[in-house]
Amino acid sequence: MPLPWLEPLYQRLAQSYSQQRFHHAQLFNGDIGVGKRELVDMLADALLCSNAHNLIACGKCKSCQLNRANTHPDKRVVKAEGQTIGVDEVREITDFINHSSAQNGNKVVVLEHSHKMTTAAANALLKTLEEPSLNRYLLLTCEQLALLPATILSRCAVHEVKVNPSLAKKWLGEFNIPHYSWLELFVEQPMLIEHWYNEKQLDSIDSLYKFATELKDSDNFSALVEILSKDSTLINVFVLFLTEHLKEKLVLGMDFFSYQKAQQAIAEFLYNSSHVLGLNMSLAISKLAFSLRESQN
Numbered sequence: 001m002p003l004p005w006l007e008p009l010y011q012r013l014a015q016s017y018s019q020q021r022f023h024h025a026q027l028f029n030g031d032i033g034v035g036k037r038e039l040v041d042m043l044a045d046a047l048l049c050s051n052a053h054n055l056i057a058c059g060k061c062k063s064c065q066l067n068r069a070n071t072h073p074d075k076r077v078v079k080a081e082g083q084t085i086g087v088d089e090v091r092e093i094t095d096f097i098n099h100s101s102a103q104n105g106n107k108v109v110v111l112e113h114s115h116k117m118t119t120a121a122a123n124a125l126l127k128t129l130e131e132p133s134l135n136r137y138l139l140l141t142c143e144q145l146a147l148l149p150a151t152i153l154s155r156c157a158v159h160e161v162k163v164n165p166s167l168a169k170k171w172l173g174e175f176n177i178p179h180y181s182w183l184e185l186f187v188e189q190p191m192l193i194e195h196w197y198n199e200k201q202l203d204s205i206d207s208l209y210k211f212a213t214e215l216k217d218s219d220n221f222s223a224l225v226e227i228l229s230k231d232s233t234l235i236n237v238f239v240l241f242l243t244e245h246l247k248e249k250l251v252l253g254m255d256f257f258s259y260q261k262a263q264q265a266i267a268e269f270l271y272n273s274s275h276v277l278g279l280n281m282s283l284a285i286s287k288l289a290f291s292l293r294e295s296q297n
């Protein structure tokens, strides 16, 4: 079954499939951690299954076995390993689509992080989208619709993937996740929480939260630097904590000019950490702490 908050969307997709209105290119847009990957994986399995019911794979046929082993010759997954998805990766997709299927059925391409396609890659993909072929499906995920050209969007069925917080909370309740006050900030990204839980990262993130609230008063950042250097995706989390803490201070009476200055320092830190190659994290954090101190004196 799909994740609980994805059920209405999944039912709509299943209905369109049974009525033969299922678009050959489906684009799923939404924040990190809403369950886009789980959704497209489930769809891909169903499209390849020889005995699917209501667009749910049977789990038993040859195709399902191949999918479970991640070795289905009629499925291709492309995702951004680095910052971008280039034209060569998209050409591979086109080649794959153009060849006949191994199992004499559907062929499915999953293209994750499609917002990371370069302009050349997007142009190459456009050709495939313009000339749809029978039994070929393209499932795209995207985190920022605005980064994709309108020409691509107009050739896909675009879906917003949203999380119902109460369903997500109920679903997360099945895990034994310890309580942290900041978890509330991520309740609409339940797969992110699940990922941190599985990877045993919740304690590190709790430390990030504490660092964010005490940053301007501390001078030893080595533990913080270690956490951020190990997993750069946590920089965004740290920045979110800093921003939330600042908002709280504004409510508690911080003057707006200081607020703006502090916010600027945080924005600069975020920009540098994603744009400066070989950034000295220790130095960047010291600088940020200094700016926060300055702005609040």
Ligand SMILES: [Zn+2]
Pocket (backbone or CB within 6 Å): 049, 050, 051, 052, 057, 058, 059, 060, 061, 062, 063, 064
């Ligand atoms: Zn099956």
